[in-house]
Amino acid sequence: xxxxxxxxxxxxxxxxxxxxxxxxxxxxxxxxxxxxxxxxxxxxxxxxxxxxxxxxxxxxxxxxxxxxxxxxxxxxxxxxxxxxxxxxxxxxxxxxxxxxxxxxxxxxxxxxxxxxxxxxxxxxxxxxxxxxxxxxxx
Numbered sequence: 579x580x581x582x583x584x585x586x587x588x589x590x591x592x593x594x595x596x597x598x599x600x601x602x603x604x605x606x607x608x609x610x611x612x613x614x615x616x617x618x619x620x621x622x623x624x625x626x627x628x629x630x631x632x633x634x635x636x637x638x639x640x641x642x643x644x645x646x647x648x649x650x651x652x653x654x655x656x657x658x659x660x661x662x663x664x665x666x667x668x669x670x671x672x673x674x675x676x677x678x679x680x681x682x683x684x685x686x687x688x689x690x691x692x693x694x695x696x697x698x699x700x701x702x703x704x705x706x707x708x709x710x711x712x713x714x715x716x
Contacts, residue, residue: 599671607665614658617644617651624648634658637704659704666697 588596597603618634621644625633634642637659644651673690677683 595671595675598668599675600668601672601676604665604668604672607661607668610655610661611658611665614642614655614661617646617655618658620646635704662697662700666694666701669694669697 614634618630621633622630624645624647632638635658637657639657640660641654642657643654669690673687673694677687677690679687
C-alpha cells in the first residue's frame with residue numbers, strides 16, 4: 579500500500595517567499611506592465627509625454643486612475659514603478675529559489691541575470707538621471 583507523506587504546513591515566511599518567487603505573480607506583473615504601458619500610450623493623445631510619465635511611471639504616487647478621451651476608466655492600478663519593483667523582487671527570488679542551478683540551464687540563468695541588470699539600470703536612471711534640452715541659436 580502506498581502511504582501518503584504527512585501534510586506539512588509551511589511557516590508564514592516560507593509561504594510568503596513562495597508567493598513572491600512564484601510564476602503566477604510574475605505572469606500577473608508582466609501583464610500589468612503591458613496594460614500600464616498601453617494605457618499610458620493611449621493617454622498621450624490628451625496629455626504630454628512628461629505628464630504621462632509622471633502619472634504612470636513615477637514613484638511619487640502609488641496608484642493611477644487611467645483616463646481615455648477625457649473619460650475616467652473604472653480602474654485603479656498601481657504605477658509601473660512599483661509594479662517594476664515587485665517584478666524585480668519576484669525575478670530575483672525566483673532565480674535564487676526556483677531556478678535549476680546546473681550547467682545545462684546556464685542560458686536561463688544568464689537571461690534572468692540580464693533582465694535583473696536591465697531593471698537595476700532602469701531604477702538608477704529613474705532615480706538619479708538628469709535630462710534637459712538646450713537650444714543653441716546661430
